[in-house]
Amino acid sequence: MKRIALALLAAASAGAQPVYDLLLKNGQVLDPGAGRRGRMDIAISGKTIARIAPDLPPAAARKVVDLTGYYVTPGLIDIHTHIDAQGAGLNLNPDHQNLRNCVCTAVDAGSSGWKNFEAFKTKVIDHAQVRVLALLNIVGAGMYGAAVENDVNEMDVEAAVKMVKKYPDLIVGIKTAHFQPPTWDAVDRATQAAERSNTVLMVDFHPKPGRGYAELLQRMRPGDIHTHFYGRLTPQLDEHQRVQSYLWEARRKGVLFDVGHGSGSFWFRIAAPAIQQGFLPDTISTDLHKGSIMLPRATMPMTMSKFLNLGLTLEQVIERSTLNPARALRLKGVGTLREGGEADIAVLKLETGRFAFLDSGFGKHYGDQLLRCALTVRAGKVVWDADGLFAEDWQYAGPYSNYK
Amino acid sequence: MFSLMRIVFLAGGFAAVLAAQPYDLLIKGGRVLDPANHVDRIADVAIAQKKIARVADQIPAADAKKVLDARGLLVTPGLIDLHAHVFGYEGSIFPDDSALPACTTTIVDAGGAGWRTFDEFKVKVIDRSRTRIYAFLNIVGHGMVGPKFENDTSDMDAAKTAEKIQQHRGLIVGIKTAHFGRSGWTAIDRSVAAGKMAGVPVMVDDKITTGSGRASAEKLIEHMRPGDIHTHVFNDRQLEVIDRYTGKVQPWIWEARKKGVLFDLGHGAGSFLWPVASKAVQDGFFPDTISTDLHESSIMIQQADMTNCISKMMHLGMKLEDAIARSTIAPARAIRRQDEIGTLGVGRAADVAVLQLQNGVFAFKDAWGKKAVAQRRLDCALTVRDGAVVHDALGLAYPEWQKAGNYEVLP
Numbered sequence: 001m002k003r004i005a006l007a008l009l010a011a012a013s014a015g016a017q018p019v020y021d022l023l024l025k026n027g028q029v030l031d032p033g034a035g036r037r038g039r040m041d042i043a044i045s046g047k048t049i050a051r052i053a054p055d056l057p058p059a060a061a062r063k064v065v066d067l068t069g070y071y072v073t074p075g076l077i078d079i080h081t082h083i084d085a086q087g088a089g090l091n092l093n094p095d096h097q098n099l100r101n102c103v104c105t106a107v108d109a110g111s112s113g114w115k116n117f118e119a120f121k122t123k124v125i126d127h128a129q130v131r132v133l134a135l136l137n138i139v140g141a142g143m144y145g146a147a148v149e150n151d152v153n154e155m156d157v158e159a160a161v162k163m164v165k166k167y168p169d170l171i172v173g174i175k176t177a178h179f180q181p182p183t184w185d186a187v188d189r190a191t192q193a194a195e196r197s198n199t200v201l202m203v204d205f206h207p208k209p210g211r212g213y214a215e216l217l218q219r220m221r222p223g224d225i226h227t228h229f230y231g232r233l234t235p236q237l238d239e240h241q242r243v244q245s246y247l248w249e250a251r252r253k254g255v256l257f258d259v260g261h262g263s264g265s266f267w268f269r270i271a272a273p274a275i276q277q278g279f280l281p282d283t284i285s286t287d288l289h290k291g292s293i294m295l296p297r298a299t300m301p302m303t304m305s306k307f308l309n310l311g312l313t314l315e316q317v318i319e320r321s322t323l324n325p326a327r328a329l330r331l332k333g334v335g336t337l338r339e340g341g342e343a344d345i346a347v348l349k350l351e352t353g354r355f356a357f358l359d360s361g362f363g364k365h366y367g368d369q370l371l372r373c374a375l376t377v378r379a380g381k382v383v384w385d386a387d388g389l390f391a392e393d394w395q396y397a398g399p400y401s402n403y404k
Numbered sequence: 405m406f407s408l409m410r411i412v413f414l415a416g417g418f419a420a421v422l423a424a425q426p427y428d429l430l431i432k433g434g435r436v437l438d439p440a441n442h443v444d445r446i447a448d449v450a451i452a453q454k455k456i457a458r459v460a461d462q463i464p465a466a467d468a469k470k471v472l473d474a475r476g477l478l479v480t481p482g483l484i485d486l487h488a489h490v491f492g493y494e495g496s497i498f499p500d501d502s503a504l505p506a507c508t509t510t511i512v513d514a515g516g517a518g519w520r521t522f523d524e525f526k527v528k529v530i531d532r533s534r535t536r537i538y539a540f541l542n543i544v545g546h547g548m549v550g551p552k553f554e555n556d557t558s559d560m561d562a563a564k565t566a567e568k569i570q571q572h573r574g575l576i577v578g579i580k581t582a583h584f585g586r587s588g589w590t591a592i593d594r595s596v597a598a599g600k601m602a603g604v605p606v607m608v609d610d611k612i613t614t615g616s617g618r619a620s621a622e623k624l625i626e627h628m629r630p631g632d633i634h635t636h637v638f639n640d641r642q643l644e645v646i647d648r649y650t651g652k653v654q655p656w657i658w659e660a661r662k663k664g665v666l667f668d669l670g671h672g673a674g675s676f677l678w679p680v681a682s683k684a685v686q687d688g689f690f691p692d693t694i695s696t697d698l699h700e701s702s703i704m705i706q707q708a709d710m711t712n713c714i715s716k717m718m719h720l721g722m723k724l725e726d727a728i729a730r731s732t733i734a735p736a737r738a739i740r741r742q743d744e745i746g747t748l749g750v751g752r753a754a755d756v757a758v759l760q761l762q763n764g765v766f767a768f769k770d771a772w773g774k775k776a777v778a779q780r781r782l783d784c785a786l787t788v789r790d791g792a793v794v795h796d797a798l799g800l801a802y803p804e805w806q807k808a809g810n811y812e813v814l815p
Contacts, residue, residue, distance in 0.1 A: 092501060093497055093498065093501075095700065096497070096703045100703075100704065232812070268806075269810075290500060290501060293501045294501065294504060294505070294795055295793075295794070295795070295796060297797070356798055356799025356800075357799070358796065358799055358802060361805075361808075361811045362801075362813060362814040363803070363805025363811060363814060365804070365805055366799075366804065382705075383704060384704060384705070385773075386707065386767075388767020388768070388769060388777070391705075391773050391774060391775035392773075392775065393774065393775055393776070394678040394679065394770060394774035395776075397772075397774045399679065400679065400772055401640050401677070401679070401680075402641035402674065402675075402677065402771075
C-alpha cells in the first residue's frame with residue numbers, strides 16, 4: 001500500500017524529477033517464475049528493477065522504450081555454453097555471442113577444470129559483461145582434447161571440490177564429458193565431486209559396451225542433469241519410436257534432461273516423437289561453440305524456436321530458458337523478474353512466417369514461428385538493440401560530432 | 405535380400421548419377437550480380453572442385469550433386485571486409501562466427517599484428533580460420549597493442565616491416581598505421597616508406613588533434629600516395645570531409661580522390677556518423693570501399709557487419725549494384741587481389757554470397773547509437789566459402805528431415 005502511494009506521489013511529481021533511469025513500457029511480460037503474464041511496465045533504476053506494474057507513468061523515467069508487440073522475459077539463461085576471451089579453440093566470445101541472443105547468464109559447461117579455472121576467471125569471467133558461471137570439468141586440465149579427457153588420473157575429486165569451494169558464487173556444478181574408456185570412472189568421480197561440493201552434476205555421456213545409458217540414469221541422482229538429450233548417442237526411443245520407459249522412470253526420480261543442442265546433439269527425428277509423447281526437455285540450452293554456431297545456428301532464440309515449432313507453447317519455452325535453468329543450477333537472483341533484483345531482461349519478437357531450422361545433421365524443419373532477440377538489458381544497461389527500440393533517431397538528436 | 409538388392413541398385417544409381425554430375429554445387433535462378441564482369445541478370449552459378457565452374461542462364465539441375473534454389477535472392481562474390489580486427493587489438497574477435505554469417509568470406513585484419521607478431525597471428529588465427537584472412541601489417545612492430553607501443557616511433561621500422569611482407573606475400577597485403585597520438589608525420593611517413601619498399605598500399609587511421617601538427621589536406625595530398633587508403637572516412641575527427649561552414653565536401657577531398665587516394669568506410673564503434681555521412685552523400689561523395697572495423701564493441705549496438713554497413717550505404721542513396729561493387733571488387737583491387745577474389749569469374753575460388761534484399765522497417769544505428777529508420781535491408785541468406793556452404797539461414801542447402809531417412813550428417 002505504501003509502495004503504491006509512493007508510486008502515485010512519484011507520478012504526480014514526475015514532471016519535476018524522473019525517478020527511473022529506464023522504463024520498458026507496454027511489453028507482454030512473460031515470467032513463469034513469478035507467474036506473470038500480460039501487459040506490464042518495468043522500471044529500472046541503475047542496475048536493478050525498481051517496479052513492475054501495469055501502468056507506470058512515462059514522465060517518471062529518463063528514458064522510455066515502447067515495447068508494444070514484443071515479449072518481455074527474464075534475461076535468458078544458457079546452462080551449456082563454451083566461452084573464451086579471444087575465441088581460441090572452439091570457444092566463443094562471451095559477450096557478443098550471448099548478449100546478442102538475449103542470454104544474460106551463460107554457464108560455461110566444463111571448458112576448464114581445477115587446473116585452469118582461475119585462468120578462465122581472470123581472462124574471461126572478470127571481464128565479461130554477460131554473467132558467466134561455470135560447471136567445473138572433473139578433468140583437471142578441462143576440455144582440452146582426448147588425451148586429458150580420457151585420463152582418469154586427471155580426475156582429482158579432492159582438487160575439484162577445493163576449487164568449487166573457493167569460488168562458490170562462480171562454480172555452480174561439476175561437468176563430465178567426452179569420456180571414452182568403457183568404465184564408470186568419469187561419471188563416478190564427477191558424482192563424488194558434485195556430492196562433496198554440494199553442487200549439481202552435468203553429464204555428457206558416450207555409452208560403451210557394459211556402460212549403458214539406462215544404467216547411467218539409474219546411477220544419476222535427483223537433480224543431476226543429462227545434457228545433449230536429443231542426440232544420437234543415447235537411445236531415447238525404442239524400435240516403435242516410443243520413449244524408453246527408463247527415461248520416464250529417471251524423470252520421476254528427478255533426473256533432469258537438458259537440450260545442449262551443439263553440432264552433434266539435436267536431431268528432429270528424435271526430438272519430434274519424444275515431444276509428441278510428452279517428453280519435453282527440462283532446460284533448453286545451446287552448447288554453443290564454433291562448430292555449432294554456424295550451420296545449425298544453435299543460438300538460444302533459434303533453439304527455443306525449434307521447440308516452439310515442435311509443439312511447445314511459448315510459455316513452456318520461456319520457462320525452460322529462464323526459471324528451469326535457474327532452478328536446475330540452484331541460481332539465486334536470476335531467471336525471474338523481481339523488484340529489487342538485477343535488471344537482466346530479454347525483449348523477444350515472435351515472428352510469424354515460413355522459417356527453416358536445421359538440426360545437428362542439417363535436416364531441415366519448416367516452422368511458422370521464430371523467436372528473435374530484439375533487445376537485451378544486462379544489469380540495467382541496454383547492450384543489444386536490433387530493432388532500434390532504445391536508439392534515438394539521429395535527425396531529432398541535435399548536432400553531434402566526434403570533433404569536440 | 406531385398407535390402408541387399410536395394411543397396412546394389414542404389415549404389416549403381418549413385419555411380420551413374422556421379423558420372424553425370426560435373427558440379428558439386430549449383431546455385432540456381434538468383435540474380436547474379438558480379439560487377440567486375442558486368443554481370444547483372446538471372447543466372448545459374450555452378451561450382452566444381454572449390455572453383456567457380458560456370459555462370460550461365462540455364463545449367464541443368466541434374467548436372468550438380470547439390471542444387472540451391474536462389475530464386476528471389478542475389479548471388480554475388482563473397483563480401484570482402486577491408487577493415488576488421490581478428491588479432492592483437494584487445495577488442496579483436498574470432499573471424500568465422502562474425503564474418504561468415506554476414507556473407508563475408510574475406511577479412512583483412514587492419515594492423516592487429518606488426519612484424520614482430522605476425523607469425524603468431526598466422527599460426528593462431530589465419531591458419532585456423534575458415535574465413536580467408538589477409539593482413540595489413542602494423543608499422544608498429546608489436547602491432548595494435550595500446551598507446552605505449554603505438555606511440556613508440558622507435559618500434560616503427562620500415563625495413564623490418566617490408567622484410568616481413570616479402571616473407572608473406574600471399575597473406576600480407578599492405579601496411580596499417582593507426583592510433584598515433586603524438587605530433588608529426590613519423591607514423592604515416594614510415595608506413596609509406598615501408599609501403600614503397602614492399603610495393604604495397606598503406607591504410608591510414610589517423611586522428612587530427614589539436615597540437616598534432618597534422619591536417620587532413622596535407623595528409624591526403626602530400627603524404628599519402630595514389631592507392632593508399634584512408635579509413636574511417638565518415639569520422640569527422642579523422643578527416644574533415646565536410647566543411648563546417650558550407651556543409652559541403654572539402655575541395656581537397658575531391659582532389660585526393662582524383663589523385664587516387666582511396667576512402668574506406670571503416671564503420672566501427674566511433675567512425676560512422678549519420679550527420680557526416682548524409683552531408684557527404686548529398687554532395688555526391690561515397691566511400692570507395694565498404695568495411696566494418698568489426699571488433700568486440702562495434703559488433704554490438706552498431707551491429708557493424710558487412711551486410712549492415714551495405715544496408716546503411718544503400719539507405720544513404722548508394723545503388724545496390726554500386727554497394728556490391730564497393731564490397732567485392734573494389735576492396736579486392738585496393739589490396740591488388742582482383743585476380744583472386746571479388747568476382748564470380750570462372751576458375752576463381754568459390755567464395756559466394758547469397759543475399760536477400762528485404763522490405764520492411766529497419767533501424768540502423770551509427771557510432772553514436774543514433775538510428776536511421778530505413779525501408780530496405782540486405783541480409784545474408786547463405787555463404788559459400790571455398791566451395792562449401794558454411795552458413796544457411798534459409799535452409800536452402802538441405803532437405804527436410806522427414807524425407808532424409810536415418811541420416812547422421814547430411815552432405
